[in-house]
Amino acid sequence: MMKKLYRKYIYKARLKNAFIVADIVLTFKKGDTTIKRYPSIAATYEQKDYLEYVFYLPQGLNPKALLDKKYIFSQTFGHSYDLTGNGLRYSLKIFTKQADSIKVYNDEDIEVCLKGGLPIVAGYDHFNKLISYNMVTDPHLLIAGETGSGKSVMLRVILTTLLIHKRHMIDFYLADMKRTEFHLFRNCEGVQQVITDKKKLKKAVLAIHKELEGRGDLLDEHGLEHIDEYNKLKGIEKKKYILLCIDEVALLRKEAVIMDKIEDISTQGRALGIFLILSMQRPDAKILDGQLKSNLTVRYAFRHADLINSNITLGSGNNVDASKINKAEKGKFYMRHEVIKQLQAPYLSLEHAKELLEPIKQVPIDLPPEPMFEAEITDFSIPGEDHE
Numbered sequence: 001m002m003k004k005l006y007r008k009y010i011y012k013a014r015l016k017n018a019f020i021v022a023d024i025v026l027t028f029k030k031g032d033t034t035i036k037r038y039p040s041i042a043a044t045y046e047q048k049d050y051l052e053y054v055f056y057l058p059q060g061l062n063p064k065a066l067l068d069k070k071y072i073f074s075q076t077f078g079h080s081y082d083l084t085g086n087g088l089r090y091s092l093k094i095f096t097k098q099a100d101s102i103k104v105y106n107d108e109d110i111e112v113c114l115k116g117g118l119p120i121v122a123g124y125d126h127f128n129k130l131i132s133y134n135m136v137t138d139p140h141l142l143i144a145g146e147t148g149s150g151k152s153v154m155l156r157v158i159l160t161t162l163l164i165h166k167r168h169m170i171d172f173y174l175a176d177m178k179r180t181e182f183h184l185f186r187n188c189e190g191v192q193q194v195i196t197d198k199k200k201l202k203k204a205v206l207a208i209h210k211e212l213e214g215r216g217d218l219l220d221e222h223g224l225e226h227i228d229e230y231n232k233l234k235g236i237e238k239k240k241y242i243l244l245c246i247d248e249v250a251l252l253r254k255e256a257v258i259m260d261k262i263e264d265i266s267t268q269g270r271a272l273g274i275f276l277i278l279s280m281q282r283p284d285a286k287i288l289d290g291q292l293k294s295n296l297t298v299r300y301a302f303r304h305a306d307l308i309n310s311n312i313t314l315g316s317g318n319n320v321d322a323s324k325i326n327k328a329e330k331g332k333f334y335m336r337h338e339v340i341k342q343l344q345a346p347y348l349s350l351e352h353a354k355e356l357l358e359p360i361k362q363v364p365i366d367l368p369p370e371p372m373f374e375a376e377i378t379d380f381s382i383p384g385e386d387h388e
C-alpha cells in the first residue's frame with residue numbers, strides 16, 4: 001500500500017515538473033502578487049500496459065499553451081504517449097510496454113478499416129487498434145525508411161487491401177523501380193500496368209497527366225469542384241480513381257519530365273481523383289523539395305539513418321526522431337497525418353499476399369501490349385475511354 005502511494009507521488013511529481021519546465025501555466029496578478037496556476041493532476045491510474053494521468057487546465061488557460069508544448073511529454077516520458085482532451089480535462093497515457101512486434105495481417109482488423117472512401121492501411125497503435133485513413137481526403141502518401149525497415153511490406157499491405165476490396169473504384173499504375181516487389185500484382189483485376197523501367201514510366205506519367213488535364217477541363221465545363229460530383233451526374237461515363245504508386249522514387253531524381261508531372265499530379269490530383277504513393281529509402285531533399293513535399297501530406301517514416309533525414313520526412317521541430325527506431329523493430333514507423341503517431345505495420349508475407357490475390361488474378365491473354373503506354377508517345381489516351 002505504502003509502495004503504491006509512493007509511486008503515485010513520484011508519478012505526480014514527474015508530470016508536475018514537466019508543467020513547470022515547459023511553463024504550462026496561467027499567470028495573473030492579484031493586487032501586487034503574481035499568481036501562477038499549473039494544471040491540476042486529478043488522478044493517476046496504473047494499468048497493465050500504461051500509466052494514465054488525468055489533469056485539468058486552470059480555467060482561463062488557452063489549451064494552445066498545452067498543445068504547443070507537447071514536446072515536454074516525449075522529453076519526460078519518451079515517445080510512447082497519447083494525449084487526448086477537450087480543452088479542460090485531459091488524459092495523458094504513458095505506455096510502459098511496447099506493442100507486440102509482429103501483428104499478422106488479418107481480415108477481421110482490415111474489415112474495420114474498410115468503411116467509406118479509399119482506406120489506406122497504416123498500423124496498430126498502442127491500443128492494438130489498426131489505424132487507416134481515407135485517400136480521397138488525404139490523397140498523397142510518402143513512405144520513407146532505411147533498407148530493411150518495412151517499406152515493401154507496408155506497400156504490399158496497402159496495395160493488397162485496395163486490390164481485394166476497392167479495385168472496382170481504382171485504376172492502378174504500379175512502378176517498381178527496384179524490380180523487386182510489384183510482380184506480385186501483375187494480372188490482378190484493376191492493375192493497368194506494372195512498370196519497371198523509366199521509359200515506360202515516362203509514358204505512363206505523361207498519359208496520367210493528360211488525363212489529369214482532361215478531368216480538369218471536365219470539371220470546369222460542368223462548374224464542379226471534385227470528380228466525385230462529376231460521377232454523380234446522369235448519362236456520363238464515370239471516372240475511376242487513379243492510383244500511381246512508385247517504389248523507390250529517388251531513382252527518378254534526374255528524370256525532370258517525370259518529376260515535373262508528378263508534382264503537378266500532387267498539386268491537382270486531390271480534386272481530380274488521381275492519387276500518389278511514393279516510397280524511398282533515403283528521404284531525398286532534392287526530390288522532396290518544395291511543392292511535392294508539401295503536397296505529400298501523409299508520411300510514414302520507418303527507421304531513418306539520422307535525425308536530419310527524419311526531419312526531412314516528418315518535418316523538424318516536432319521532437320520525433322525516426323532514427324531512434326531500433327533496427328530490430330521491423331515494421332515500426334511514425335505516421336504523420338493530423339498528428340504524429342508511432343505505429344506497428346501489419347505483417348503480410350509474400351506467400352500470404354499471393355494467396356489473397358489469387359482469386360482476382362486474370363488469366364494473362366497473349367495480346368499485343370496495352371495501347372495506352374505501348375503506342376507512340378503521342379497517344380495519351382486512357383484505356384476504356386471512348387474516342388472519336
Ligand SMILES: Nc1ncnc2c1ncn2[C@@H]1O[C@H](COP(=O)(O)OP(=O)(O)OP(=O)(O)O)[C@@H](O)[C@H]1O
Pocket residue numbers: 101102103145146147148149150151152153154281330331332344345346347348
Ligand atoms: N510489419 C512488419 N512486421 C514484422 N516484420 C516485418 C514487417 N515489415 C517488414 N518486416 C521484416 O523486415 C524485412 C524487411 O522488410 P522490407 O522488405 O519491407 O524492407 P524495406 O524497407 O522495403 O527494405 P528495402 O528498401 O531494402 O526494400 C521483411 O522481410 C520482414 O522479415
